[in-house]
Amino acid sequence: MPKLERWGGLVALLSGILGVLYFPFDSAALFAASDATEFTGFIPWSDAFRDLAAPLLTFDSPAVVHRFYARLSFIVILGFAVGLVALHSRQAGKAGRLERWGFYVTLVGLALIAASVFVERWIGGGHGGPSRVGDWAFVVLEVPSLLLLIPGLPLFGIGTLRAKVAPRLGAWLLTISVPAVVLLTLLLGHLSGGMLVLDLAWMVLGYHLWSQRATAKAATAEV
Known part of the structure; x- marks a missing residue:
């Protein structure tokens, strides 16, 4: 399925770009909508960014602005899932058991987190939405x-390294993603920053x- 793999790669690429672009808006909007004493990371970046991007962060109340940007994470996660399927299809012939286990575990995990974001941000209303909806989504969807x-992301990353099909940089980033997400979240103050x-x-x-x-095509032309 070369065509599906290729278009799946494009979806993943665009989702990654969207994730990078939406992170500062989502985080800055959350900080504005939350208590001023809430932890905002060890790197003090949000105040300067709010001044720089004020028109895009003040078009409505802080809670509504955050809800708008937070909903974009649903698109990003779905794009990652599409990329995961495309990459697994691309390297399936050379992948071992570790990659397959990592793929299935990660795919289910992404499906659950996407469902959690949809319930919390679209049905529950995001920041300031009904607490029962958020609590239900957290326990039933987000925690699992x-x-x-x-475990799934590192397993798939290691399996991808062993398959030797995809760029090693991307595979290594998946392999170290769990501690890296935690570290970046602490530094930047929000999970969307950790997801970078x-x-x-x-x-x-x-x-x-x-x-x-x-x-x-280039290889064919050379032949």
Whole structure:
């Protein structure tokens, strides 16, 4: 399925770019909508960014602005899932059991976290939405998703390294993604900042998948 793999790579690439772009808006909007004493990371970046991007952060109340940007994470996660399927299809012939286990565990984890975001941000209303909806989504969807993604992402990353099909940079970023997400979240103050490592991973891996047709054409022309 070369065509599906290629277009899946494009979806993953665009999702990674969207994740990078939406992170500062989502985080800054959340900080504005939350108590001023809430932890905002060890790197003091949000105040300067709010001044720089004021028109895009003040078009409505802080809670509504945050709800708008937070909903974009649903698109990003779905894009990662599409990229995961495309990459697994691309390297399935050379992948071992570790990659397959990592793929299935990560795919279910992404499906659950996407469902959690949809329930919390679209049905529950996001920040300031009904607490029962958020509590239900957290317990039933988000916690199980994290329990799956914590082992799933490194397993898939290691399996991808062993398959030697995708760029090693992207595979390594998946392999170290769990501690990297925690570290970046602490530094930047919000999970969308921690997700930058996954955004970058899928930009690298997505571009690799998307560019395969051009690479194949170039190789054919040389022959």
